[in-house]
Amino acid sequence: MKCDVSTHENYSLIRIYDDHLAQSAFFEIGSLVQEALQAGPSNLIVDMSHIDFVDSLAVGALMAANMTCKQMGGGLVLANVAERITKIAIIATSNTLVVAPSVEAAARSFLN
Numbered sequence: 001m002k003c004d005v006s007t008h009e010n011y012s013l014i015r016i017y018d019d020h021l022a023q024s025a026f027f028e029i030g031s032l033v034q035e036a037l038q039a040g041p042s043n044l045i046v047d048m049s050h051i052d053f054v055d056s057l058a059v060g061a062l063m064a065a066n067m068t069c070k071q072m073g074g075g076l077v078l079a080n081v082a083e084r085i086t087k088i089a090i091i092a093t094s095n096t097l098v099v100a101p102s103v104e105a106a107a108r109s110f111l112n
Contacts, residue, residue, distance in 0.1 A: 001028045007040035010110045013103065015047040021058035029061040033068060042074025045106040049080035063096055077106035 001024070002017035014032050018025070036044055044065065048054075066076040077098045100106035 001025050003028075003032060005032060005036050005039070007036070008107070010041055011043035011045050011107060012036035012040045013045045013047060015049075017050050019050055020053040020055075021048075021051055022053070022055045023057045026057045026061045029058065029065060033065040037068065037072060041110075042069055042072035043110045044069055044074070044076045045079050045100075045103055046076065047079050047103050048082070048085070051085065052082055054085050066097060075110070077109055079103045079106040 001021075004015050004017075006013045006015075014036055021029075033044065046062070046065075062076070062078065069076045075098065077100050079100045079102055081099050098106075098109070100109060
């Protein structure tokens with residue numbers, strides 16, 4: 001999975017450059033989350049601007065990442081999510097995952 005992680009004052013940003021998040025990404029997402037949480041704040045933003053497909057295992061990995069962040073006193077926000085993926089994620093997770101229209105909007109959500 002092509003991605004990078006950067007740490008900011010109130011959050012860490014995971015940018016994923018692949019167009020598919022599928023079964024093969026399940027463990028990689030968990031590793032990225034652990035890396036980001038060890039490097040900085042317990043708030044994570046996952047920039048999904050390049051992704052046009054997400055399977056159920058990847059949604060499960062994102063839900064697990066969200067739970068890990070919450071257990072550490074933070075949160076996870078998905079940014080730049082394609083509309084059809086947003087609908088699937090919201091339905092599949094019963095509104096558990098937070099979606100923002102941009103990385104900037106996601107970052108602002110951690111200031112409140």
